[in-house]
Amino acid sequence: MYAARATSGPVELAFTDRHGGVSRAPFDSLNLGWSGGDDAEAMAENHQLLMADFAPDDGVEGLAELGQVHGREVLRVGLEGPRHDVHGHLHGIGDGLVTDQPRVTLSVRSADCAPVLLADPEAGVIGACHCGRAGVVAGIVPATVAAMRDLGATTITAWVGPHVCGRCYEVPQQMQDDVAATEPTARATTSWGTPSLDLGAGVAAQLGREDVRVVDLSRCTIESSDLFSYRRDGALSGRQAGVIRRSR
Numbered sequence: 001m002y003a004a005r006a007t008s009g010p011v012e013l014a015f016t017d018r019h020g021g022v023s024r025a026p027f028d029s030l031n032l033g034w035s036g037g038d039d040a041e042a043m044a045e046n047h048q049l050l051m052a053d054f055a056p057d058d059g060v061e062g063l064a065e066l067g068q069v070h071g072r073e074v075l076r077v078g079l080e081g082p083r084h085d086v087h088g089h090l091h092g093i094g095d096g097l098v099t100d101q102p103r104v105t106l107s108v109r110s111a112d113c114a115p116v117l118l119a120d121p122e123a124g125v126i127g128a129c130h131c132g133r134a135g136v137v138a139g140i141v142p143a144t145v146a147a148m149r150d151l152g153a154t155t156i157t158a159w160v161g162p163h164v165c166g167r168c169y170e171v172p173q174q175m176q177d178d179v180a181a182t183e184p185t186a187r188a189t190t191s192w193g194t195p196s197l198d199l200g201a202g203v204a205a206q207l208g209r210e211d212v213r214v215v216d217l218s219r220c221t222i223e224s225s226d227l228f229s230y231r232r233d234g235a236l237s238g239r240q241a242g243v244i245r246r247s248r
């Protein structure tokens with residue numbers, strides 16, 4: 001079920017892998033998407049299975065997630081932001097979530113983008129965002145950090161989960177140049193010598209400039225058969241998730 005887990009004080013977080021769900025091939029099995037070619041009931045059950053394990057006291061009603069659009073909108077769970085949808089969980093449109101509330105599980109979905117989970121355990125503020133090529137340029141990571149600071153966060157740690165690595169993420173030269181114009185550290189080269197992007201390096205640089213400590217829990221989605229990868233599997237790819245909550 002999990003590619004990685006960590007705790008920090010009352011903060012619990014995890015990055016899922018593709019195992020432990022009920023979706024059939026090629027979405028086998030813990031597909032945490034909501035769209036695509038997979039069976040809708042299987043996807044809903046996968047979310048319930050995840051929450052039964054990750055936050056058994058809260059269940060799927062405690063899950064907050066996003067209709068992700070690769071922008072820089074950050075929603076605050078609490079007084080405003082996501083509303084309960086037909087699946088029973090909180091749902092809004094954007095690419096980052098923050099909260100200062102306990103027992104809310106923030107979730108971001110990804111297949112090759114970098115999921116980033118953040119916390120200031122002392123202040124009781126947590127955040128989550130996903131960052132792909134567009135997110136690096138849009139600045140979703142610094143936007144999420146800023147939204148956390150608005151809620152009182154000061155000393156923030158970020159955990160970066162599985163994403164396509166710089167040796168695999170081949171892009172056209174012009175695309176690399178466009179991203180590097182915003183984030184030079186993302187410029188990389190594939191293992192076969194062509195232009196690529198290193199999302200992890202770009203995210204780490206952006207977090208570093210915000211004075212956020214980075215914990216790298218990543219693996220390459222393309223290279224690991226335990227993970228979903230859109231780059232590798234296209235429309236037949238499921239989605240994994242990064243989830244974070246405060247237990248108290």
Ligand SMILES: [Zn+2]
Pocket residue numbers: 164165166167168169220221222223
């Ligand atoms: Zn790779």
